[in-house]
Each structure stands twice: as C-alpha cells, then as structure tokens.
Amino acid sequence: MCVAKSFVNNVESYTQRHKYSTRHISLLAKAFGFKNISELMDFPTPQHDRIKVTVKQIYNESGTKVMESEVVGIEGME
Incomplete structure (x- = not known):
C-alpha cells in the first residue's frame, strides 16, 4: 500500500x-x-447498527500497559 x-x-x-x-x-x-x-x-448488510464488544485485557504488573487483549463477546444492540 x-x-x-x-x-x-x-x-x-x-x-x-x-x-x-x-x-x-x-x-x-x-x-x-x-x-x-x-x-x-x-x-452482507449488518443486522444491527450498533454492537457491544466485550474485550478482556491483561495489564503489566504496574497496570500501565495492556499486554494482551481478547474479544470475548460481540452482541447486537437495538
């Protein structure tokens, strides 16, 4: 690109x-x-205009930096 x-x-x-x-x-x-x-x-056209994404994050020991992220849920919102 x-x-x-x-x-x-x-x-x-x-x-x-x-x-x-x-x-x-x-x-x-x-x-x-x-x-x-x-x-x-x-x-395909999405079924929902808005979605809620739940992300699990693991931080370093001092809590200042995200070390790992994982999407654990996606759900449509009305």
Whole structure:
C-alpha cells in the first residue's frame, strides 16, 4: 500500500486514533488482490447498527500497559 508499517500498526490498534481514509480503499483492494473496490466491500448488510464488544485485557504488573487483549463477546444492540 506504500504506507509505513507503523501506520498500519496504529490503524489496527484500538488504542490509537489512526484510521484508513477513503484514499486507502483502492489500495486495500489492490493489496488483497481484488480487481475493484466493490469486491472488497462485498459483505452482507449488518443486522444491527450498533454492537457491544466485550474485550478482556491483561495489564503489566504496574497496570500501565495492556499486554494482551481478547474479544470475548460481540452482541447486537437495538
């Protein structure tokens, strides 16, 4: 995608505010081997507009840094 590895790491980290922009959509499609953007966006319409994600986190001994995270639940909200 011609972006820094640190940018991708920051986008994929829920603790960072970095996000992909609309200019990245075509780059993502190409990186995943899709011929066009519509193939990248080919997924069913979500059943819920809002979801609740429950995450289990393990912190270091001083409680200042997340050492491990795991999604333990995802549920739709009305």
